[in-house]
Amino acid sequence: MTVTYNSSHILSDFVQRLDLSHHPDCEIIIVDSGSADTETTVQVAREAGATVVVSEKNIGYGRGSNLGAAAATGRWLAFVNPDVSVSFEQLLTLVSIAEAGDLDCVGPRVVGPDGREKMTWGRTIRPPWRRRDRGYSEDGTLIFAETISGCCMALTASKFEALGGFDSDFFMFCEEMDLHRRLKDSGGRTAVSRDVVVETPGGASSLGVTDRWRSVERMVGHTRYMFKHFTYLEGLIAVLTNLSKISIDPRFGDRRLSLRQYFEGIRRSDEST
Structure with a gap:
């Protein structure tokens, strides 16, 4: 699923890369969060066979993702920003890796348009006077981390529901970190797989945001x-x-x-x- 805010300019490419026609058991859910281009977003969603959920006002990433999750029917939820280049094959690979490794949440390696890898895993926020470590460990192709980037991640629907979803008090930023912290506190495991690589420029999914x-x-x-x-x-x-x-x-x-x-x-x- 993806949450959009004035993102219709990149939405067509996003759904085309996913290509729902080759994966009838999967679903695309698009949540429009009070955009000025809602009509275009709805049109793109319908042409792609996606489910669209429209909010009259901008409710932020976490609350928008909760709306999308409520409309989902699968055992796994994939939260993906619309400026991320990813296919259903890659998302299904992530799910397979998570199930094989007994993971509750998994994300890919993320690179920019120049091919350089972005550091998308690490520790959650702590005051500088509290004990701090790097917040991750590596085991083969998996990087187990306290938190990973929310730009592309798959999470079991049952665990997401048990956690109460994203905390809607976070409008934008740190909402995935809060979710991962609560997931860890409940005994869950989060990791990045080196075997799956996606690309994103970052920050390209919303027009008019400075x-x-x-x-x-x-x-x-x-x-x-x-x-x-x-x-x-x-x-x-x-x-x-x-x-x-x-x-x-x-x-x-x-x-x-x-x-x-x-x-x-x-x-x-x-x-x-």
């Missing part, structure tokens, strides 16, 4: 994670640290706009703690 907005929203997700999994004091320290970065780092551009976005996100986070 780097500044992404940077602030990443901080919001980080802060939500800190408040949820650590002490309230550690959450407050994260807030102060991020505010200082916004005040100093030029990538945040209009500081007043960035601060307003961050505070709005923090208020949503505080309401959930």
Whole structure:
């Protein structure tokens, strides 16, 4: 399944690569999250034989994925960003690897358009004063990790349901990390398979989203994670640290706009703690 936000410009290529006609036992679910191009997305979905779920407003990745999962019927769920080049054969290979290795969640190696591998596995967020390690270990072609990239991953539907899906309080960023942490706490295992490789430029799935907005929203997700999994004091320290970065780092551009976005996100986070 995939969640789109103004992504109709790349959606046709995405569903063509999957090619549902060769895999009648699989299904494509497209969740449109309040896009301006919803009509085009619906048309592409119908032509591909996909199920489409439409939200009138932008509800974010986690909540959108939960809507898609609710419409799914299979034993395995594959969450894939629309800018990822992947086929059903590759997704089915991931599932086979997971079943053979007794994994609950598995992802592929991810490379950019230049062929360079991206580091898509590692440890979950921890305050710097807590014990930290690299968060992963390797065993043959599998890399067992605390968390992996949510751009392309397969997860058992039963485990996803048992965990309650993604935490909808995370609008964007850190929602997969939160899911993987809860999965690990429940005794589940997450890994990356070196045998499957997918390509993505990253950040190409949404038009009109600026780097500044992404940077602030990443901080919001980080802060939500800190408040949820650590002490309230550690959450407050994260807030102060991020505010200082916004005040100093030029990538945040209009500081007043960035601060307003961050505070709005923090208020949503505080309401959930």
